[in-house]
Amino acid sequence: MRALKDEGVKFIFGYPGGAALHIYDAIFKQKAFEHILVRHEQGATHAADGYSRATGKPGVALVTSGPGATNAITGLATAYMDSIPLIVISGQVQSHLIGTDSFQETDMIGISRPIVKHSFVVHDTKDIPRIVQEAFYIATSGRPGPVVIDIPKDKTDPNHLYDYKREKKVSIRSYQPKALPHPGQIKKASKNILSAERPVIYAGGGVILGNAHKELMALNKILKVPVTNTLMGLGSYPANNKYFMGMLGMHGTYQANMAMHNADLIIAIGARFDDRITNTPALFAPKARIIHIDVDPASISKIINADIPIVGQVKESLTALIKEIKRSKLKMDSDALDLWNSQIATWRAKHGLDHELYLKKTKSKMILPQVVVQELYQATNGNAWVTSDVGQHQMFVAQYYHFNKPRRWINSGGLGTMGFGLPAAMGAKLAYPKDEVVCVTGEGSIQMCIQELSTCLQYNLPIKIININNEALGMVKQWQDMNYGGRHSESTYQDSLPDFVKLAESYGHVGIKVEKNSDLKNALEKAFSMKDRLVFVDVYVDPAEHVYPMLVANNSLEDMWLSKDKKT
């Protein structure tokens, strides 16, 4: 407990059980932090993860051995894929029982090994302070990630007292996460940038994790070049800035994908050229030289070869780059850059997203999911912390909710974990109780962690849930429409959905059902007027709607579906 307190922990999300009972007894006797009792261990890990994404501080989850530990696995994998600092403490059976198939025994270290940055087993009680300190250090430094601490029950026996000792500074000789950018590489990068004619900044989640959004803005105040964000990078550059092109990739905007494909220089910052970004790597950005800034050397030239690799923390690297560009005698060709920026404006005008769908009169009573997101943006003035689950609704938020600040967009990008949204919103709400926290979800995803509605009641977490209900697994259905002749294999369940209004009410919350366009705005206003209540807004939308643009598989970034029957 004291080790956790010394790390500045405010909340622990957990679920008790036999092997963790000594720890839980100690929690009962302390006041340094609050324990949040979730209803499923997956919820604990996602809530801790959401807290971490919202605050930048490591989230902490506590689970028992066996099923408690295995239920935490999805949350660990989610955090691992998005490089989120998360500490999962798992109880373990007593040391002398390990390996005997005893009750609730699972090899947690073995199961979690491929999805953690590192893991520790407590072999000796007096190692606990050192291990906790090292775990937090590893989780938060370099490229962040989840760390597991597995503690056999006998190692938390309150009768085993020891002298608590905390080191002033953690140092692990086989772990040196501080990476400063190589000055030669910075010079080379600056030279390439200043002689480029069609440059693009491609910024990812690393900018947010590395708290470098200010440096990114400062860089582009000088350069004035088009910027695109990955799904994880949204908010690292203000969406309302005129150089912002929107998200790129699978469901990226037309102008962002076209700009990447036609660029002569790509400045990749804290992004990892994921397959949802590149489409076919061999056909990716054929005319571009690549500058790649990343704290993790293994991310550089993993998928797309970098012409100028820069290994370093994003903040330090951008600061050095800005300094070098200011010092340089070279000047960008402003005519070429104007031409490039106007080319992007042309692309935007031709096939860009329509951000004013909500203002248009429509004869259809059916609500468009895009309009729900646009109305949500209006209702929250763009200031909400928005979590999402996974599927069409997630893409609609990424496309239509303009994130102007970092960390406000909280979603499972890498792993694509359905069920993430609600518990993540709990973490964000605990971190920022006065702010509006919204979970945009679908009727499929929400049912994967719906039990956490009970946790929200217990701790009075007035989150707003916007359920974009198309009565189907929308993204699966879209793929089936496009690639499987419209055969909706196991992706629909219209006749067996719960009444979400009654469901919310049974958990002590407020439920609102919306079926008509004309009711949407009022329903959202009503929901946000109830400051102290969790409101579940169940919005029935047009089930036939697809997410566009969508990259055409096995092609390049300029090959997109723009609608059901139109391709670039």
Added chain:
Amino acid sequence: MIKRKLILIMENKPGALVRVVGLFHQRGYNIESLHVDPVDDFSSYKFIEEKLETKFKENEISRLTIQTLVSDSLMRQILRQLNKLIDVIAVSNEETTYLKGVLLDENLL
């Protein structure tokens, strides 16, 4: 694809070896042969001790020799991924040595 040799120096801690072997499996690399020894004679690793400002003690570190069948580009990726493991101190192939993110001229081979 050519058979290539890798040498790793790592902390002699429980679970360290399985992290290395697991990484090969997880990322789809193949191990042709593997050999592990505890290191007691540190005379050839003085350069590591100097760079890390540490002194190795008896039974503290192990030396792994791994042979693997891979292409050039994959070899680089394997080196970088191995170098990321917390318990791995240094890793070399014929051309390159990584010591926790730093490229070295010295080689473990």
